[in-house]
Amino acid sequence: MKPWLTFGWIAALRFLAEGWMQTMFILGGIAVGVGVIIFMAAMLASVQTNYTNRVLTWQPQIQLQPPDEVARPLRRSTGEIEAAAVQRPAQRNRPLDQWQTILVGMRARPDVVIATPSVSGSALAVRGDASRSISVLGMEPEDYFRIVRLPDYMVAGTSVIGTDDILIGVNLAEDMGAETGDKLKVNAADGTLRTLTIKGVFDVGNRGANERNTYVAFRTAQSLFNLVGGVTDIDITVRDVNAAENVAQEIEALLPVKAESWIKNNFQFFTAIRAQTISSLLIRSLVGLSVAFGIAAVLVVSVLQRSKDIGILRAMGSSRGQVLRIFLIQGGVLGFLGSIIGSVLGGLALVLWHRYARQPNGEEFFPLIVRPSLFLWSSLLATLTGIFAGTVPALRAANLNPVEAIRG
Structure with a gap:
């Protein structure tokens, strides 16, 4: 037996294999969710980067200029203001x-x-x-x-x-x-x-x-x-x-000096970028939340279906910690495998979109920017989400009374 293949891993992988239909469905759901997240993140990053580069094509990021000339009210020798209304002078x-x-x-x-x-x-x-x-x-x-x-x-x-x-x-x-x-x-x-x-x-x-x-x-x-x-x-x-x-x-x-940045000069454009970022983050968060609920639901069902097996394990001397680790490992494995499949789906969708989505003249809409770190962070996030989603079912399984679980 391999050193890393402990009792928790053996039981977790066996439970997933025996309920292979449930496992396939949840892997499909996770893969679609991760694929959507990768596709949206890469598209948004490409759009923002290319639009920003386009805006900065013809202007500097910051420009320093002489401060605006300011007119001051005319005062008498006594210090009183001669004319209270002051017109802003034309800038030379x-x-x-x-x-x-x-x-x-x-x-x-x-x-x-x-x-x-x-x-x-x-x-x-x-x-x-x-x-x-x-x-x-x-x-x-x-x-x-x-x-x-x-x-x-x-x-x-x-x-x-x-x-x-x-x-x-x-x-x-x-x-x-x-x-x-x-x-x-x-x-x-x-x-x-x-x-x-x-x-x-x-x-x-x-x-x-x-x-x-x-x-x-x-x-x-x-x-x-x-x-x-x-x-x-x-x-x-x-x-x-x-x-x-x-x-x-x-x-x-x-x-x-008067310092003007490209952000200030293109405030509406920059506001649109921020709105896009916020809306994309919200959508990706909701997709991730739905994936987490899906993993939790499958593991809850698994706990109910295997309550007798859990009771037998507890009666044979398995600790609460060991039972807890079984379902946490299941959640992590589901999240990791789903993220791998989702990364492939997301990358494939990006390649197909970039190849076939064209302007009327046949040119690409914009160069596609895909960073390898996006796939790494998506896989890590999906794995952590799976572990987190398995926490509640794992705690429920660990707290089962062995006698009551065996009786059904």
């Missing part, structure tokens, strides 16, 4: 004070991966009779493209730009009737005019960004907006994308 395109010091401080933070300066502002793009309002962002490609991976979304031309080049979105190119190599006049609000060559066209999957966002070299933007030596933003990527808002609030509390 201002440089960030002491940006070099702030940049060094950001790069030294342990929760920051990348920090890079940029210059942004609004302008008017003109080509022939066509004109469009655009947002111009000047950046240092080596660092900025590690935050916003624009080169991965180029559909024409190249992302390598010089001082007289510009990158535009595919929708802006269509509106302007332009393509790579064409000239585009960019007129800033103060009248500064630059004629730039379209070096590349990108498509980030967002029409608003494709129509408005444009990218130029760092020095070009400084010259266009008369900010030579200055920057308007510091763009940041943090280690935990979901903690971006907390980091932004901490930075804003320490420095005289």
